[in-house]
Amino acid sequence: MKGERKHRRPESRGPDGDTPARKAIKLSDHRQEQKDEDELLTAADIYFEEGGLQRIHPYFFKFATHAKGRWVGRTILEVFRSEFRDRPPGYYEPAIAQGIIEINNEKVGPSTVVRNGDLVTHFIHRHEPPVTTQPLTIVQETDSGLLIVDKPGSIPVHPSGRYNYNSVVKILEKKHGYRALHPINRLDRLTSGLMLVGLNANVARRMENDLSSHRIQKEYICKVKGVFPTGRIICDQPIRVIAHKLSLNCVDPNEGKPSLTEFELLSVDDDQMHSVVYCRPKTGRTHQIRVHLQFLGYPIANDPLYCNTEVWGDNLGKNGELPLALPPLSELPTPTDTSAAETPAAPSPPPPAPTEEAKPPAGKDKKVNKMAGTTSASLLTDESRATWGPLVSRMESWKTKQELAILVDVPTDADAPRKCDKCSDPFMPDPTPDQLYIWLHAWRYSGPGWSYETKLPAWASGATEHIDRVKYQKESA
Template sequence: MAWGKKHRLTDSGDGHVAKSTKVRDTSEEELEPRTAAEIYYEDGNLQRIKPYFHKFATYAKGRWVGRTIYEVFRSEFRDRTPAYYESAITQGIIELNNQKVELSTVVRNGDLVTHFIHRHEPPVTTQPLVVVRETDDGLLVIDKPGSIPVHPSGRYNYNSVIKILEKKHGYHSLFPINRLDRLTSGLMLVGLNPDVARRMERDLAAHRIQKEYICRVKGVFPSGRIVCDQPIRVVAHKLSLNCVDREEGKPC
């Protein structure tokens, strides 16, 4: 599919959206940068991504079916204002099945939903992602810094472990074996083929590989081993925040 127009929407935050349109013939492959030099730059101790055009595409989720396309975006994606989504649908920046639709168009099962945007990713640390070792059978050991998510997801794409290994280190067809949360740093195992990934996953499940987490704390922490056996409640999945909650928490 070729995109014949690039649209720009400026959201002032007060519900008003200024519109401008720049005509340009381009293919999907040309929408995003291809080399590390075109993607990454450093700003002090932060690694930033040069803004780029990107097309999000997903098939309709069950809870979207039967609702209008405008209602879906207004209620499901609250990082932008309703005025932005109204304008984006009207201009064809948001499409159903690669076609421009009305605000009142109802989403059906199997519909392809696309959103063409100028993407601005959050920054991460400039601390390098280090390849510690690569084995002959296709196992990669890396040292992942904190602040970098493993997979492209949400607002993160190029500032993810998978994309950094691809764009900066030249690896492709990666199979992460043990996942670390975005804010967690440490060693990660990544398979370069599905066979070694499955083998290492079996070893992890059988506890033949030992994992150890080291936590930095504030204040004077008690010495010796401490066991938490209290119910745990997830405060925020995206931030990996948990707390002890004796009323609503789940048993350890």
């Protein structure tokens, strides 16, 4: 493993227990300090390539938040064990003792009581997942401040979850020297292709208005399961979000939002197992192309969400049909040489609901709590839980199974340590090439007076000779 990049962490200060009074720290000051530290780092400090993947040196990253109303009067150890369940319970007491968890930038003891207005800080030792070494390509930069880039699969647009520096925004900042970026269209992490990025707020606002008013035409290429029918195929099934945490969306005629996608067959593989399909979404729902293709019975062939027989059954959600009954998932694997205290056995339940007086302000409850690493809960209402609940539960169980299977696959070579000596997290195996992307590519974007496109990806090379036959022409719109 490469040497660790040092991300500065302030020396712990103050007594080991509570004090009569604690200096209040502004969250804005903390954020500026974090930003100043980040700006000192160069691409050479952050990135390296090894084993055919782009990697990030592990580092300490400071997350901070002011104490919530329901934390006040509880010990710091109790708060972290009950609220932040992304780590095993045994992690938090040593972390407090080492000063990895602080209050108001001071080292405290596990019995320190949290007070109203306290700034709680957690220096998390981050191990970012590796991504492809395929470069993020600059297609063009316009005089008006519009940046057009070609994003490889495996890279998320924004820092989120376990990804920070291995994101489009950070790569553009650190490797290409851009600042104050405003992504206009957002591609899924596993999706490749064209992205529009504003270099100033004005161009971003104008392009977003063009997108929302359908003055920008989006064209995608995908590879689906089976032999897709010929001719122009239109799917106008409404789509709704079923569970934000799982990024799961489905066709729902009753509660879905209007959605429309046009499809046309480009080519069929020699083995008649897969087809390359041209896609033209007229609306912009999350996972719209993926969900509509699943509904039609031709899901993207390597899509882990919507082409998954373990979750959807052999019918794979065709025509919006949910599986009535499926055999139970195979037994969850158990890492044999990792203690139960260090191994997640199942998804943790959400933190306790806030009390009436501690409820967040309107519009704030949808934000992700970055310190906890958790996401918002399912959007299911009481009325729809009976319909969608079993599917959501099955998808949650399947994802847990995959996470535990990864732990089982951690190498046991004596020359390769299984766990980090700073945070005791197990070193995860590298993603396989087919886990880095799905067969969905944002190929071409067109707007008033402009058009940009990328080369077709290797998996769609057989469709090159057919693409001019179907691509969008402004004069015919």
